[in-house]
Amino acid sequence: PRIGTGLDVHAFDDASPLWLAGLHWPGEQGLSGHSDGDAAVHAICDALLSAAGLGDIGTIFGTDDPRLVDAHGDVFLRETLALVHAAGFRVGNVSVQIIGNRPKLSPRRAEAQSLLSGILDAPVNVSATTTDALGFTGRGEGVAALASAVLVPRDVAL
Amino acid sequence: PRIGTGLDVHAFDDASPLWLAGLHWPGEQGLSGHSDGDAAVHAICDALLSAAGLGDIGTIFGTDDPRLVDAHGDVFLRETLALVHAAGFRVGNVSVQIIGNRPKLSPRRAEAQSLLSGILDAPVNVSATTTDALGFTGRGEGVAALASAVLVPRDVAL
């Protein structure tokens, strides 16, 4: 098996809608960034790309790529998965943790997991934690996401 | 194999005794939080639950659960392990890193590893680092812990 890890951070931005873990969160403060600022999806993509030896999301998805204007997480995940498959791997499972004060994940955890697992055709666990009021996440300045992924050869059973 | 990762953070709190990595640390500044603030154990539980697809410690252990009043790490770990087993997995190994200025781990590393490995019936490595005086850990405001775990099916040899 191959493993990869990825961290991503985006700052809160009052002018943006919130997209996180592939979901739109109406009424929540949004995240800044190229594309939609979905730190959880970006961390997953970086974990998958790293496990497959394919670099990182910044090199794969150029910020001037016209496909990414207004793109959401599903676009990044499907493109990443295609590259992972082309490299000879499939996804074993993914673990992603959302680190911050908001939004509250638990009411929509199942929805997020179902969406992400469906796209990646593998178990995806979405967890959440706060940082006990410490650091930039604790001050409510932004959200971090930490992902790990395991890949297996495409032709080998789990 | 399934993998999971978890980060946990607790702020220092002069009014609390220190419990970390399942151990009591007499004479050291304690950590705040529900239960005993043991960031290392909480990070391990989150890594295990995530690998097993069981969500996170916040949803499994409600803060109003009477079993958790004055509970220490062993209670969280044993309950987490029972859920991991019930989901069809056993623990391959666990890696947890304590990030902060205090306490100094090395004199008690073997003791911590022995305790945690005994509970989980699997190798547990406990490491430590500082953040070179940067960030909330570098300023001595709290402790972070970063864990990764691998699970294997209960009926398959490592």
Place this chain on the structure above:
Amino acid sequence: PRIGTGLDVHAFDDASPLWLAGLHWPGEQGLSGHSDGDAAVHAICDALLSAAGLGDIGTIFGTDDPRLVDAHGDVFLRETLALVHAAGFRVGNVSVQIIGNRPKLSPRRAEAQSLLSGILDAPVNVSATTTDALGFTGRGEGVAALASAVLVPRDVAL
């Protein structure tokens, strides 16, 4: 398989040359620390040592070890690898992410990966991200690196 994870942080230091991911980066602000402050290599060593159950870099490499005066990443990696081998493992793959504003990794990613993979005799992916101007990395105070590694028994094929 055994997995391990490691984070390392070093502060920028105008008086030092920059060594990161095993490479010298002429013209870039350096990192402080014992040895050369190479957070990426130190995070990899911690991930490997943790996966092998060998503690951490701080206990393995004492700061007064004369071999480490002016040592660079290759010295740490080769010594770590020898310990991993002696413990009965070889490296499956390594994922390391450099978190900070500088240096820009992409022009030298292939060079870094080639160096690190050659030493460890296994795939090493080097990725990079920023923290959207948040936290100590976002303020340009230092660099963090996050690594994960998988080990397999020496006598078992991947």
